Each structure stands twice: as C-alpha cells, then as structure tokens.
Amino acid sequence: xxxxxxxxxxxxxxxxxxxxxxxxxxxxxxxxxxxxxxxxxxxxxxxxxxxxxxxxxxxxxxxxxxxxxxxxxxxxxxxxxxxxxxxxxxxxxxxxxxxxxxxxxxxxxxxxxxxxxxxxxxxxxxxxxxxxx
Numbered sequence: 001x002x003x004x005x006x007x008x009x010x011x012x013x014x015x016x017x018x019x020x021x022x023x024x025x026x027x028x029x030x031x032x033x034x035x036x037x038x039x040x041x042x043x044x045x046x047x048x049x050x051x052x053x054x055x056x057x058x059x060x061x062x063x064x065x066x067x068x069x070x071x072x073x074x075x076x077x078x079x080x081x082x083x084x085x086x087x088x089x090x091x092x093x094x095x096x097x098x099x100x101x102x103x104x105x106x107x108x109x110x111x112x113x114x115x116x117x118x119x120x121x122x123x124x125x126x127x128x129x130x131x132x133x
Contacts, residue, residue, distance in 0.1 A: 008118040019087045023105045026112030031057050033127050059096035059104035065130040066107045077110060084109025
C-alpha cells in the first residue's frame with residue numbers, strides 16, 4: 001500500500017511527471033501548510049479561516065512571498081521553479097497578472113517536487129522563510 005503522506009519518488013519518476021501535475025500537487029501542499037500555519041498561529045478566527053487562507057494562497061500573495069525564498073534555492077530547485085514558471089498557463093485569474101500567476105505556478109511545482117521526494121524538512125524551511133513577517 002502506498003503511504004501518500006511519506007512519499008519518496010526517485011529522479012526518474014519525478015522526471016516523468018508533468019509540470020502542471022507537480023504544480024497541482026504543490027498547490028495542495030502549500031494550501032495545507034498555510035491552513036496549518038493559520039490555525040497554529042491563531043491568525044484568524046474560525047469563521048474567517050477560509051478567507052484568510054485564500055489571501056495567502058492566491059497567486060499575487062504566492063508570487064510576493066516567493067521573492068523571500070528565491071535566493072535560498074539550490075540550482076536544482078531553481079530549475080524546477082523555472083520549469084513550472086515557464087509552463088504556458090491555460091488561463092489567468094482576473095486577480096493576478098500573468099507574471100504573478102506564472103511565479104505562483106513555479107512555486108507550486110517546486111513544492112510538489114519536494115513533497116514527492118519526501119523532503120518535508122526542506123518544505124518547512126522554505127515555508128518558514130516565506131511566512132516570516
């Protein structure tokens with residue numbers, strides 16, 4: 001049985017995945033981390049948790065927070081980010097610019113890539129740096 005909470009995909013397995021697949025998974029990983037952060041830090045009242053989550057996971061917010069971690073990325077992580085960023089978007093939300101949306105997609109691809117390798121410590125390092133006030 002596959003343990004979907006503790007994955008450890010090898011390099012060949014990762015390379016066979018689509019960039020949008022990585023971003024799709026990374027979107028969920030990032031949102032779960034934001035939800036956990038909000039609850040653990042008491043940043044929102046229970047009735048406002050969804051609204052607060054949306055503020056952090058929207059493409060403009062992700063793009064802004066990515067700037068905090070860009071200098072921390074390894075060469076390989078930067079490559080994964082660029083691969084995600086350079087994927088042609090199917091559509092762009094009205095609330096985001098093309099650049100913001102592509103940056104958010106790159107970030108999500110990176111988070112999906114790290115998650116699939118079981119690199120939760122690295123995910124936590126990057127997320128903590130992003131959430132520093």
